[in-house]
Amino acid sequence: MNFRLYNTRTRRKETLQTREPNVLHMYVCGLTPYDSMHIGHARAFIVYDVLRRYLEHRGWRVIHVQNWTDIDDKIIQRANELGVSAKEVAEKFIAEAEEDCRDLGLLRPTIMPRVTEHIPDIIKAVQTLIDKGYAYARGGDVYFDVSRYDGEFHDYGLLSGQTRDELIAGARVAPDEDKDDPVDFALWKAAKPGEPFWESPWGRGRPGWHIECSVMSLKYLGAPFDLHGGATDLVFPHHENEIAQSQALTGVKPIVTCWMHAGVLTVGGEKMSKSLGNFVTLRDALKRHGKNALRLLYLSTHYRSPLDYSEERAEGAKAALKRIKTALETLKQRLAMPTGEETESSKVRTDELMQLVDESTRLFYEAMDDDLNTAEALGYIFRMVGAALTMGVTVKEPPSASEKVALRLLYERLTNLLGVLGFDVSELEAPERLEDALSEQLLNLLVEVRGQLRQRRIFDIADLIRSKLGELGILLEDTPQGTRWRRAD
Numbered sequence: 001m002n003f004r005l006y007n008t009r010t011r012r013k014e015t016l017q018t019r020e021p022n023v024l025h026m027y028v029c030g031l032t033p034y035d036s037m038h039i040g041h042a043r044a045f046i047v048y049d050v051l052r053r054y055l056e057h058r059g060w061r062v063i064h065v066q067n068w069t070d071i072d073d074k075i076i077q078r079a080n081e082l083g084v085s086a087k088e089v090a091e092k093f094i095a096e097a098e099e100d101c102r103d104l105g106l107l108r109p110t111i112m113p114r115v116t117e118h119i120p121d122i123i124k125a126v127q128t129l130i131d132k133g134y135a136y137a138r139g140g141d142v143y144f145d146v147s148r149y150d151g152e153f154h155d156y157g158l159l160s161g162q163t164r165d166e167l168i169a170g171a172r173v174a175p176d177e178d179k180d181d182p183v184d185f186a187l188w189k190a191a192k193p194g195e196p197f198w199e200s201p202w203g204r205g206r207p208g209w210h211i212e213c214s215v216m217s218l219k220y221l222g223a224p225f226d227l228h229g230g231a232t233d234l235v236f237p238h239h240e241n242e243i244a245q246s247q248a249l250t251g252v253k254p255i256v257t258c259w260m261h262a263g264v265l266t267v268g269g270e271k272m273s274k275s276l277g278n279f280v281t282l283r284d285a286l287k288r289h290g291k292n293a294l295r296l297l298y299l300s301t302h303y304r305s306p307l308d309y310s311e312e313r314a315e316g317a318k319a320a321l322k323r324i325k326t327a328l329e330t331l332k333q334r335l336a337m338p339t340g341e342e343t344e345s346s347k348v349r350t351d352e353l354m355q356l357v358d359e360s361t362r363l364f365y366e367a368m369d370d371d372l373n374t375a376e377a378l379g380y381i382f383r384m385v386g387a388a389l390t391m392g393v394t395v396k397e398p399p400s401a402s403e404k405v406a407l408r409l410l411y412e413r414l415t416n417l418l419g420v421l422g423f424d425v426s427e428l429e430a431p432e433r434l435e436d437a438l439s440e441q442l443l444n445l446l447v448e449v450r451g452q453l454r455q456r457r458i459f460d461i462a463d464l465i466r467s468k469l470g471e472l473g474i475l476l477e478d479t480p481q482g483t484r485w486r487r488a489d
Helices: 039-057 073-082 086-104 119-131 146-153 164-170 209-221 232-250 282-289 291-299 311-336 344-369 374-394 401-420 425-429 437-455 459-471
Strands: 004-007 012-015 023-028 061-066 135-138 141-144 185-190 205-207 225-231 256-262 265-267 307-309 474-479 482-487
Touching (some): 023 209, 039 225, 039 265, 039 401, 061 209, 073 086, 086 282, 086 291, 119 185, 119 205, 119 232, 141 232, 185 209, 185 232, 209 232, 225 232, 282 291, 282 311, 291 311, 291 374, 311 374, 311 482, 344 374, 344 401, 374 401, 437 482, 459 474
Parallel strands (some): 023 061, 023 225, 265 307
Antiparallel strands (some): 004 012, 135 141, 141 185, 474 482
């Protein structure tokens, strides 16, 4: 297996190198729980979910650490707006996000550390940086000395590809900050009146944003570790500063072998924002479209490419899922038929089908091995789906014994590869259902009545039932195993 990923640090695709053979130590930046999880978060987390699923499918072990930043300026601000504690805000949105992640079908990370559970570790790390000369205390705050660090390591700005002037231009300097250099950043922040705080050698305060991930990633994965993931908007300043802190703490360079970043998600061509009215929570999207449709929408675009979300694209994903469901149903119907005789045409179909399955499977794995190209891999799945659908329309005679072997292989390969990508296959295999039990019972009753009318050769009324149901968006299909209904695409 030659699995390659694009490394943001080196700006090229590289064979994934790990500290231990076939074991990936992966850290993914998690949520700051001050609001509901949105579809942008979901896009990034599905990328690393699929990476993990694929490697585990190929026999790897993945140690997946994903944090909760459960103390932050945004959490404090939201707590003040709601008149509750910062802890209550964090707990509320952590519980909500965990439920949303389960509903989306994400694998639970191996370890999910919280910042507030690691304050002693963070204080110790900050003191170590001071002792080594990479940080300085100023009025209850502690800042990382970027110039001192870069003078020794010569790589600050390498990850983001920015010059010092660009870094200074992008640096945030609050009015009350007393830094030696605009690019220096906070490791520890003195508490303001009414804010949560912890006691420290520099007074009451709380951690800066960047030091938290350095401490937790090193604690659970060691140095160096294999892969660090997150969204593209975290490259600078967060990940750039993580590198500086972690390398200064450990002396290990590079501290991370591969940096992997998921592309941005926009809505209607614009950055998602409540003020623009285009903010879509994951919970709302799941209610409207379901987990499989969202996963298909996300994976249909390469993970590094920007993705513009729209209701039209989500509906398109749902329509594509119907093709998969119909293909699986078609294969089950063919396999349930009595076994036919071997004919020249059945031999040709069998050979073509076996060749299609083998080639599509090989190309699927090649696409996944080439920078986790799920968009291309899905194309090969839909090539197999198309073959099943075509067969359902054009082939009427029962399949031969050898053809059934090929059909069963196609069915198993489709469900297996869909599972590798994280789709809920049981949902795809489930028969069509209506929204309420009574409607479904009435529909099944109509189908049964129509069947009895056909047996009595009262075809005009039977055809009328079929026609009227079609007008309501319900299609009837008469098969050797009986009449089945499905929604129109």
